[in-house]
Amino acid sequence: MCGRMAHKELTWAQLAGWMQGLAPARAEIETRYNVPPTALIPIVRRTESGLQGDLARWGLIPPFHRGALRDWKASTINARVESAATAPSFRAAYRGGRCLVIASGYYEWQLRGGVKHPHYMSPAGNAPALLMAGLESRVRLADYEGPTCAILTEPVREGLARVHDRMPVMMDLEAAGDWLGGCPVEDLPRIPMTALRWHEVGRRVSSVRNEGPELIEPIEPALPDLFSR
Template sequence: MCGRMAITLPQDAMAQVFSAAPANDLPQIPNYNVCPTMPVHVVTSDQGSRRLRGMRWGFVPHWYDTLTNGPLLINARSETIAQKPAFRDAARARRCLIVASGFYEWKREKGQTPQPWFVDCNDGAPMAMAGIWQSWDRGDAPVQSCAVVTCAANTAMAPIHDRLPVIIRPQDWPLWLGEAGHGAAVLMRPAPDDLLRFTKVSQRVNSNRASGPDLLTPVE
């Protein structure tokens, strides 16, 4: 799964990388400890016109009476996304890229405090995670929310966790965003082992109140 991330790339750089027009209400950056329900940076496409937007991380199905009317849906499993009532329409029509510098995952061993690892792209490029989104309008104002699509871990990730966000490579952004026709389901697969790097980081990030760039400092 993906339960925490870091976003450090400047807004204008994100917009340039993804050829997207930035919205006026983008989340503040840098944020080294992005937690569920916080806003994240999302790229959407409407008839080929891309937009960089802020959305609540935590998908809100249309039937929820309130934002907390059911489980917090921060991830959507690729294996069942097309069948789950909460996700299937969005998987067909409202796919997005959730942009981050990388994400945290915890290795859990019996009798030990979970050990966090920071996972990012080997070349330091922004990580574009497959996402789905929708607008929920039962409150005072519409809320745009999203979830990260996950798949089985690749060989490199498996020693830490058995799930991995689906990572979309630049050449596949048009297909995932619906700009290049149908067939995006083929992209819901583990990233190549050599795409990612893994950095053991401080257990400070185990707290959702922790902040600051030192959260990414490697530890022994």
Template structure:
């Protein structure tokens, strides 16, 4: 499960994002499904913006809100064969860079958010993503997997976070259920925040 995440610092990655006018594109710390996010598409890692909530190319609607299925995440165990994702699985591999993401623990009404970030010398995380173009709109989904030992104490699922040696294989169409198993992340609790809240203070330790 991944329902909120943070924009990456792409200046540190050497990726050409000048076309995004990055200086006037403030970094976001509370990205939500249906927001536009930066993706790196295909084996050439072409940067583009995509709506975070995948709509399959075959859907016949005219308004994105007509697509009701919750497709902002795609389980790696079933995406290959699930009708919503199988076209993107074959033809729409991408990376979705992130500065980190959130998960919540506790009971409804008193949930505690936690911020997950890289525990390596790489500042950004690179989620395995699926990209689908629907009615000339780029849409995407973050691929998830069972939690590894770094995440499991807090949550049973996590994004598929690709290491340096896995990204080329993912973008090239490899089918490996172990993608992301070795991803090293660390986490800390943060202050509860609301859906419209924004700013770097959201990721500060509580």
């Protein structure tokens, strides 16, 4: 799963230089290093005039929900690839609400010795951000109007399995266009694991009250206590 992300000095101008033809959102991307669910996060959708940037609430609200936003209690920040096409909360967005979720990196927590240790995953190359397959639903509720989104997740691949058992569906620019064009997620090329790097970070990121660039800095993993029982 993906439950926290970072926007490390991301700008629409930077993304437009990378993603040709991208029209930026009116509001800039806020630099944050501890972005939780329900925050506004950058997404990109395809429109008749080309790629369009926007900010969407992280946590998809399906179109059938008629109550207030505060009445929606389900966890819909992530959608599993195994069920997104048929799950009631996600199937409409899977058919007609595809987007890209943009992040400088994301966090996962590794359970080790009964303690959760956060790790930060980010691009290993020159890409300014990770492109994650996303689903979007635009809603008009009494207490919120605008886009909402979820991140597609899948079983983890290769070495990242020691950190967590799931990961976002991540793509390069070409595959991102395929996703927005309707390519089935099972046929979508993923970025190679060599394009992703990760390291353990301090546990201060576990509290959404903490913020700052030091949250993504690597730490040396604690050595196991050989004398503990």
